[in-house]
Amino acid sequence: MFRTKKGQLLAQILWGLFLFTLFFFLLSNMFANFKVQQLSFGYSFLQEEAGFEIGDSLWSYSASDSYLKALWTGIGNTLKIAFIGNIGALILGLFLSICLLVPHKLLQFLSESFLQVIRNIPLLLQLFVWYALISELLPPIRQSWEFLPNVFLNKRGLYLPWFDGSLPVLKGLNFQGGAHLSPELLALCLGLIIYTSVFMAEIIKAGVLSVEKGQWEAGHSLGFSYAQTLRLIIFPQSLRVIIPPLTSQFMNLTKNSSLAVAIGYPDFVSIVNTSLNQTGRAVELIFLLMLTYLFLNLCISWIMNYFYRRVLKWNL
Amino acid sequence: MELINKNRQKRKKLFSLFVSFLLISFLGLLGFFILKSLWLGTWTGEAQTCRTSGGFCFSFLREKWRYILFGSYPDSLLWRPILFIFSVILGIFFSFFRFFWKKALIFYYWIFLVLFSPLFLWGIGGEKVEISLWGGLPLTLFLSFVGIGLSYPLGIFLALMRRDGPFLLKYSSIFLIELVRGVPLISLLFMASVMAPFFFPTGMEINKTLRALGAIVIFSAAYMAEVIRGGLNAVTQGQREAAHSLGFGYWKMNFLIVLPQALKIVIPPTVNTAISLFKDTSLVIIIALLDLMSTAKLAVSDPLWLGMSFESYVFVALIYFAFSFSFSQLSKKVERSLS
Numbered sequence: 165m166f167r168t169k170k171g172q173l174l175a176q177i178l179w180g181l182f183l184f185t186l187f188f189f190l191l192s193n194m195f196a197n198f199k200v201q202q203l204s205f206g207y208s209f210l211q212e213e214a215g216f217e218i219g220d221s222l223w224s225y226s227a228s229d230s231y232l233k234a235l236w237t238g239i240g241n242t243l244k245i246a247f248i249g250n251i252g253a254l255i256l257g258l259f260l261s262i263c264l265l266v267p268h269k270l271l272q273f274l275s276e277s278f279l280q281v282i283r284n285i286p287l288l289l290q291l292f293v294w295y296a297l298i299s300e301l302l303p304p305i306r307q308s309w310e311f312l313p314n315v316f317l318n319k320r321g322l323y324l325p326w327f328d329g330s331l332p333v334l335k336g337l338n339f340q341g342g343a344h345l346s347p348e349l350l351a352l353c354l355g356l357i358i359y360t361s362v363f364m365a366e367i368i369k370a371g372v373l374s375v376e377k378g379q380w381e382a383g384h385s386l387g388f389s390y391a392q393t394l395r396l397i398i399f400p401q402s403l404r405v406i407i408p409p410l411t412s413q414f415m416n417l418t419k420n421s422s423l424a425v426a427i428g429y430p431d432f433v434s435i436v437n438t439s440l441n442q443t444g445r446a447v448e449l450i451f452l453l454m455l456t457y458l459f460l461n462l463c464i465s466w467i468m469n470y471f472y473r474r475v476l477k478w479n480l
Numbered sequence: 481m482e483l484i485n486k487n488r489q490k491r492k493k494l495f496s497l498f499v500s501f502l503l504i505s506f507l508g509l510l511g512f513f514i515l516k517s518l519w520l521g522t523w524t525g526e527a528q529t530c531r532t533s534g535g536f537c538f539s540f541l542r543e544k545w546r547y548i549l550f551g552s553y554p555d556s557l558l559w560r561p562i563l564f565i566f567s568v569i570l571g572i573f574f575s576f577f578r579f580f581w582k583k584a585l586i587f588y589y590w591i592f593l594v595l596f597s598p599l600f601l602w603g604i605g606g607e608k609v610e611i612s613l614w615g616g617l618p619l620t621l622f623l624s625f626v627g628i629g630l631s632y633p634l635g636i637f638l639a640l641m642r643r644d645g646p647f648l649l650k651y652s653s654i655f656l657i658e659l660v661r662g663v664p665l666i667s668l669l670f671m672a673s674v675m676a677p678f679f680f681p682t683g684m685e686i687n688k689t690l691r692a693l694g695a696i697v698i699f700s701a702a703y704m705a706e707v708i709r710g711g712l713n714a715v716t717q718g719q720r721e722a723a724h725s726l727g728f729g730y731w732k733m734n735f736l737i738v739l740p741q742a743l744k745i746v747i748p749p750t751v752n753t754a755i756s757l758f759k760d761t762s763l764v765i766i767i768a769l770l771d772l773m774s775t776a777k778l779a780v781s782d783p784l785w786l787g788m789s790f791e792s793y794v795f796v797a798l799i800y801f802a803f804s805f806s807f808s809q810l811s812k813k814v815e816r817s818l819s
Binding site for chain 2: 165166167172173175176179180183190193194196197198200268270271274280281283284285286287288289292293296297300389415419420422423425426433436437440446447450453454457458461462
């Protein structure tokens with residue numbers, strides 16, 4: 165990049181000086197602005213009382229708890245969506261990729277058009293559409309739609325029995341017992357799962373097609389059916405190609421779960437937003453927000469790298 | 481063995497027929513619903529007629545299309561955004577013909593759409609229209625075109641730094657790229673809308689739309705840099721050696737030999753990144769900018785026309801789909817002609 169060692173050194177020194185002055189300039193501006201608005205930098209506000217309710221939480225939380233606990237609850241909700249979403253998207257993506265691969269013209273055409281429709285419309289719009297569909301088309305609570313025994317679907321969300329054996333029962337104006345998925349959570353999960361699964365389907369399809377044709381023939385000559393060949397011979401080999409792009413889809417879904425704030429589901433971003441509006445601690449909170457997502461993505465890449473190394477071992 | 485195979489064949493055929501039957505009935509049902517809602521649709525009339533008819537409410541769109549498409553851009557100057565949208569569509573149209581794949585097209589996109597069009601919307605040499613008044617489709621196109629256009633050179637620079645830069649430059653570039661790719665766009669937009677004002681000198685104010693544009697530029701530059709880095713790695717070492725043997729220095733080698741090849745190789749993924757950025761500009765609704773997505777949502781919240789969200793969303797979905805789909809077809813075409 166630079167012809168001489170001297171040039172390299174000079175460029176680095178200049179860049180370092182520039183970064184240093186920029187950093188200094190921004191920091192001094194920040195402190196000047198803080199002084200004008202009578203704020204100070206620090207995370208001590210996290211101990212203060214949050215004062216807002218959170219509609220959906222994995223653990224008990226009340227408005228009198230601290231901001232720290234509110235933020236934790238938000239992280240819990242984000243993890244919940246990421247978990248449900250990633251697993252759902254992987255399952256639906258597998259199903260869609262099989263639809264794309266099966267030699268059935270009509271099925272291929274339909275799944276291809278489905279893919280095109282979903283991938284060319286912004287995720288946010290899809291979330292709004294799902295939310296509108298749920299809140300406008302579903303029946304009110306009294307006429308809940310019981311499409312499976314003890315599973316109720318209505319405007320307020322989905323009520324289903326939980327593992328501890330408690331069943332949802334209509335008492336007065338609301339259901340009690342069982343587990344409850346709010347309409348926001350339903351819309352968010354549906355939107356995220358469908359949107360991401362489409363990209364996953366393409367990745368899985370490309371991975372399967374990357375396996376040599378001879379492997380299919382080998383499977384057939386062993387007397388395996390189409391499904392058996394796919395499952396036992398082709399899939400394990402295609403994982404080598406599939407896992408790296410799949411990892412970035414998992415990360416995308418996790419990052420996209422932050423769109424929850426747009427439809428009012430209390431995920432981490434939405435709670436950061438509320439706390440930010442209440443305390444005005446923009447710098448501290450956004451710093452926290454970015455660090456959290458960086459850490460989440462790092463975790464995903466660690467986990468997936470572990471799998472990838474194992475897959476590489478099988479393939480060799 | 482023969483018998484088993486025959487049975488299997490039979491079962492396969494039966495199953496395939498069953499799947500066809502299911503799919504055709506699904507298609508029939510879908511078609512029936514679409515036709516029904518069109519048949520019952522209301523073309524003229526008030527919101528009340530729409531609500532009772534149970535069909536698609538076209539009169540909502542007749543009432544609101546102006547707001548959804550253009551936001552609160554002044555009526556008398558509406559020809560400007562219309563011309564802008566038209567020139568974008570024209571650019572996409574031209575790009576489909578190989579005949580136009582020349583430097584002039586790059587010039588058209590870059591100079592005209594990226595640099596000149598914002599000045600034009602703002603009203604250079606005429607009546608000024610504040611950026612805060614821009615809205616709807618022109619704002620979406622402005623954010624995505626200018627965002628992508630400005631991020632591309634930045635992405636090239638970052639990619640070169642990441643590949644060949646000396647220690648400090650290299651790690652600065654890696655830090656920026658990985659940081660931006662690891663966080664959601666929303667956090668960058670929040671940063672631009674609520675955090676950035678803290679870092680400006682006291683009293684200085686930059687328009688929120690421009691701040692959001694800055695966030696979008698940085699966001700897309702990180703992704704572009706990764707795409708371009710792939711292209712740089714795909715150019716064989718022999719090309720670089722050839723350039724060296726001609727006595728070219730680093731910059732001359734890159735700009736004359738390596739980059740033209742590298743950028744060409746990665747046109748398809750670049751277009752894909754651009755498409756996802758185009759879709760992602762819809763996130764600016766969260767920091768309350770009036771892009772196409774927000775105007776669609778605001779049009780629905782008019783108390784006179786409550787409950788028309790489906791119509792509004794379908795309308796903007798069609799617009800987003802049209803742009804995004806034509807870009808993806810373009811990317812496919814380029815990909816085919818490259819291989």
